[in-house]
Structures are given as structure tokens and as C-alpha cells.
Amino acid sequence: MKKLEEWQKSFFILYIGQATSLLSSSAVQFSIIWWITLETGSALSLTIASMVGLLPQAILGPFAGVWIDRYNRKKIMIIADSAVALSSLILGVTFLLGIQSILLVYLVLFIRALGETFHKPALQAVIPQLVPASELTKAGGYGQMINSACTMVGPMLGAFIMSVTSLPYAMLVDVLGATIAVVTLSLVNISKQLKKQSKNLDFIQDMKQGINAFRSNKALNRLAIPMLISTIIFVPIGTMLPLMVIGYFNGTAWHNGIVQTLFSIGMLIAAMLIGITGGLKRQFLMISLSTGLLGICALIGGILPPHLFWIFCIVVFVMGTTGMGFNIPFTSYIQRTVPAENLGKVISLITSAMSFAAPVGMFIAGPISEMIGVSNWMFFSGVFMILIGIVCYFLTREFDISVNNEVMLDEK
Template sequence: MEKAKSWKKSFFTIYIGQAFSLLSSSAVQFSIIWWITMETGSALSLTIASVIGLLPQAVIGLFAGVWIDRFNRKKIMIIADSAVALSSLILGILFIIGIKSIIFVYIVLFIRALGETFHKPALQAAIPNLVPQSELTKAGGFGQMINSACSIVGPMLSAFLMSITSLQYAMLVDVFGAAFAVTTLSTVKFLNNTASQGDKLSIIQDMKLGISAFKSNKALLRLSVPMIISTIIFVPIGTLLPLMVKWYFNGTAWHNGLVQTLFSTGMLIAAMIIGFTGGLKKQFLMISLSTGLLGICSLIGGILPASLFWIFCIVVFVMGTTGMGFNIPFTSYIQRTVPAENLGKVISLVTSVMSFAAPVGIFIAGPISEIIGVINWMICAGIVMIFVGLLCYFLTREFDTPLNSEVIVNEK
């Protein structure tokens, strides 16, 4: 099959461009947050920035999938990248001529989040047109490897940029990154997705079609419950790690930086391994084991004595690897089993739900950890995640067959 032979060339052509775009975007995003921090010194201002970053995916994402399935996904990605670059350019120009308003910064953050709302699901929905079904998990591993690397290097690049220049010139880096991404994306040929009956439906009807496609996939429906719980638990654990380092292990900023780096490095290495090997052949088993392993790491981290910080560092590194063990196979399963005409809608729906679940987890973990202590929260979260891993295994094991064919599964 031609796709089986040539997919890596097209895939890596796209992701080389995306790597530049992701890296520049990550650097600029951190630069913007740092500018807000320095200009306002306000926790409220940073909270508003965070909410603005989440809102488009959580709200508009429900509808974005409809357009992703109706229109050319390649053009959607190019428009999204271009819109983000244009907003960065305009903000840079405004700052250069002396108009430095936090309102304009918030608007740019919203446009950036809006672009991501369309770009990421469109890319994930387009990948199955390039990659054989049996290789989707590997492709997901390579993609996440690039994302993780950019998330590690991005803040470093941001710190370098802000040390030698100001925000207005740092914004121009995003323009060059997006331009390179658009150029490489333009050279790759995608199969044209057709919306079939979607063109004749209203936006709401088409969105309901995506919800029906999600509900008709029995394994995906069962898997979504553990995934939502995992997101609610996993995101706060990463947020609470600095508190663990400072208040329990009596660490400094250096210790906290080490922990954050180890967590991100764990994600990067796990994505790399999955990219080269495809991970376990039984995808649902990999998700279940990763979920349970996160629980074990959280539990160990909570019961360690304060004198064993270096053991905690190892635990954090392993904890970082667990996220890739359920995110990558989960996404590849959606790509393999959801029909192409509904793929954008389903991916956007799942992403929106997860976008809601993440802040819910933070809102739950924050007050509870204040009452019972971060250590006890880690222990409780660990116990919950171990049971979630077991739940995931028993809910999905009947659908867990090795990836040895390109037959689309439709459980009904």
C-alpha cells in the first residue's frame, strides 16, 4: 500500500514545520505570561489570562469540529496558523509604537487559543489520511515527542528572548515560526475530506451527529469515563508538585525546576518510546497500566519521608511517563475507529470535555489539599487512580485486540 510506504515523509514534513511553530508559540506564550506578571503583579490578571486560554476550546470547541469535518482540514490549519501569526504581528507593532494595553494582550491570547481550538483537532483528524491505521500509535508518539520537547525548550527560549529584548520583538518570533509551518504544510497533499450529508444539516444537527458517532462507539464510550477521571486527577498532581517540593521537602527554586524538568522529560521519553515501538500491542491494556502506574507513583510520593527527595525525583520522572501511556493510544483509537466524516467532531468533543475536566480537577484539588494537606491529597489521588486503572481494564478488555490489521472497528 502506497500510504504505508510514504507516510513518514509526509508526516515528518508536517511536524518539522509544526515543531518550529510549537516552539515559537511556546516561547511567546511564556513571554506574554511573564510580561503580565511583571506589569501587573496581579494573581487576578494571570487567572484571567488562564481562563481566556481555556474558554475557546471548552466552549467553541464543541462547534469547531463541525467546520473541521465540513471544510478542507489543510486550509483550516493554514488559516489558524496565519491568524495566530497575524495577531502576534499586530501586538508587536502596537507595542513598538507605544500602545501597551493588557486588553490587547488578552485579545491576542484569545485569538491564539481560538487558533489552537481549530488547528489541533484538524491536524489529528487529517493524520489518518496520511498514516496507516496500524501505525497511528507510533505517529501519535512522534507527535507527542515533538510537543513535549517544545514544552521543555519553549520556556528556556522565552527566558533568553526576554533577557535580550522586549515582548514586542519576541512576538515576531511567532510570525517566523508560523510562516515556516504554513510553508511546510502547503507542500503536503491531503485527501480531501467530504462532509456528505453534513452540508445539508444545521450546525446543531451536525454537532449531534458527532455526539451520536461518539455514543455508538461502545469501547470509546466506556473508555471516556476513566479518561475524564484521570484528567481530573492528573492535572492537579502536576500543579501541586511545586507545593510538595517547597512545603514538604523544604526545597528551593532549583529543586522545583529539577522536578518540573524530570516530569517533562518523562513525558518526552515515553512519547519517544511509543513513537519508535508503538507501545503495547493491546492499546487498552497500555492505558489501564499507565493509569494504575500514575496512581502508584502518586501514592509513593505521598508516603515518602521528607528526607528522600531524590527518590521523589525518580517517582516524578515515572509519573511524567504515565500521561503519554494513556493520551497517545486514546487518540489513536479515536482516529482508527471513528468514520472520517465525523472524526473532527468527535476529537473536538473529547478535547472540549477534557478542557472542562482539567480546571474542575484544579478547583477540586485546591480546596481539598488546603484542608487535608498536599501529602494526603497525593495519597488519596493515588488510591483513586489505582482503582480507575482497574476499572478501565475491566471496562475495555473485551475490545482489546492486538493492532495487526487496518480494519475499522465500530462497536454498537
């Protein structure tokens, strides 16, 4: 058996803890939403819960990036995990004492989202401090594989917990997961990041420098508009899958469960393959192909007749695989090309943009799909995604040459 390299040991120790935390967080997120559903039966209450979970990243993300680059990223991740654990502990204890307040639940959701606002970009920014540049795509594949697995299993765990016990005990599971993440993270030796610009810049100047770092990266600039449009179109497709199953294919909750599971399995397999192989050498081609293939899947899903549900299942499985072909190489390119002192700011900026783009997509898709039907929305979304994939290829193909040269130099 091939011996693990030093960076691989550190990477996997880090992700063992992160996987435990992500799994428990996913289970608790399901448990909280289920509790709100049972207690209120209100769509408005669920909408408020969703907005509370979205706002910190959308509003505070660019500011969080400055702190991520100025201060020790490892400590920021530990503080974020600890804050989430503390909020979960407080909610669990108050519920056990008989104090059950939906306002307190909203507050805990806000704290959890605030922790993720700092934790996720810090984690992505710290990976290049552990992983060689030539291995970033593989590492991204492994990371996404773990994320996909936890996201898939987490709701099942949450459903099991809520079926045998109650919300406070689910919160205590989250405390355990966050504690394990903090302990494993403390064991990983992470090299110190550069902070040379932060000493001479005020906060706003530092944030502007992150924006300038993004604007000066030609490939990221050319991907920005296609990336935003893809998010606006893709998020509603994923959200409307249950409507397709029930309203168009006349399915049941069981059929919807199959579709959701196949989508997650597709993501998991694609991430695993990219983790093992590193994906295509021409990473911008991989991004363009992924976007186009997603469009083809959506188009086919939109024109299938209602009696071909099992073909739709295959289409959804392939659709699940395509997102990894965009996300993983895109993230690894950012990690490889953005200067370390600006990496947290750029990642936070992009994440915030995506957080705004997602609800915009739902705001557009909701009324239109009501008028023309969900299947027609999928069809026209597919057409747009194919066009975006083609445009993306012509905008970015020149950068594949420089990326390949960078990898070859790094390997030497």
C-alpha cells in the same frame, strides 16, 4: 539506512513546521505570562489570562468540530496559524509604537486560543489522511515526542528572549514560527476528506451526528467516565508539584526546575519509545496500566518523608512517562475507529470535555489540599487512580481483541 515511506515523508514535513510553530508559541506564551507578572504582579491578572486561554476550547470546541469536518482541514490549519501570526504581529508592532495595553494582550491570548481550538483537532483529524491505520500509534508517539520536546524547550527560549530583549520581539519570533508552519503545511499533499453527510444536514444536526458517532463507539463510551475522572485527578497533581517541592520537601526554585524538567523528559522518552515500537499491541491494556502506574507514582510521592527528595525526583520522572501510555493509544484508537466525516467533531468534543474537567479538578483539589495537605492529596489521588486503572481494564479488555484483529487485517 531504511528508506522512508511516502506517508513518513509527508508526516515529518508536516511536523517540522508544526514543531517550529509549537516551539515559538510555547516561548511566546511564557513571555506573555512573564510580562503580565512583571507589569501587574497580580494573581487576578494571571487568572484572567488563564481563563481567556481556556474558554475558546471549552465553549467553542464542539462547534469548531463541525467546521473541521465540513471544510478542508489543511486550509483550516493554515487560516488558524495565519490568524495567530497576524495577532502576534499586531501586538508586537503596537508595543514597539509605545502602546502597551493589557486588554490588547488578553485579546491576543484569546485569538491564540481560538486558533488552537481549530488547529489542534484539525491536525489530529488530518493524521489518518496521511498515516496508515496500523501506524497511527507510532505516528502519535512521534508527534507527542515533538510536542513534549517543544513544550520543554519553549519556556527556556522564552526566558532567554525576555532576558536579552522585550515582549514585542518575542511576538515577532512567533510570527516567524507560524509562517514556517504555513509554508511546510502547504507543501504536504493531504487527501480530501469525506463530506457526504454535511450537504444534507444543518449545523445542529451535523453536531448531533458527531455526538452520536461518539455514543455509538462502545469502547469510547466505556472510557469516557474513567477518562474524565483521570483528568480531574491528574491535572491538580501536575499543578501541585511545585507546592510539594517547596512546601513539603523544603526545596528551592532550582529543585522545582529539576522536578519539572524530569517530568518533561519522562514524557519525551515515553513518546519516543512508543513512536519507535508502537507500544503494547493490547492498547487498552496499555491505557489501563498507564493509569494504574500514575496512581502508584502519586501514592508513593505522597508517602515519601521530606528528606527523600531525590527519590521523589525518580517518582516524578516515571510519572511523566505514564501519561503518554494513556494519551497516545487513546488518540490513535479514535483516529482509527471514528468515521472520517465525524472525526473532527469527536476529537473537538473530547478536547472540550477535558478543558472543562481540568478546572473542575483544580476547584476540587485546591480547598481539599489546603485542609489535608498536598502530600495527602497526592496519596489519595494515587489510590483513586489505581482503582480507575483497574476498572478501566475490566471495562475495556474485550476491545483489545477486536483492535488486534483490525491491525492484522490492515497489515494484510
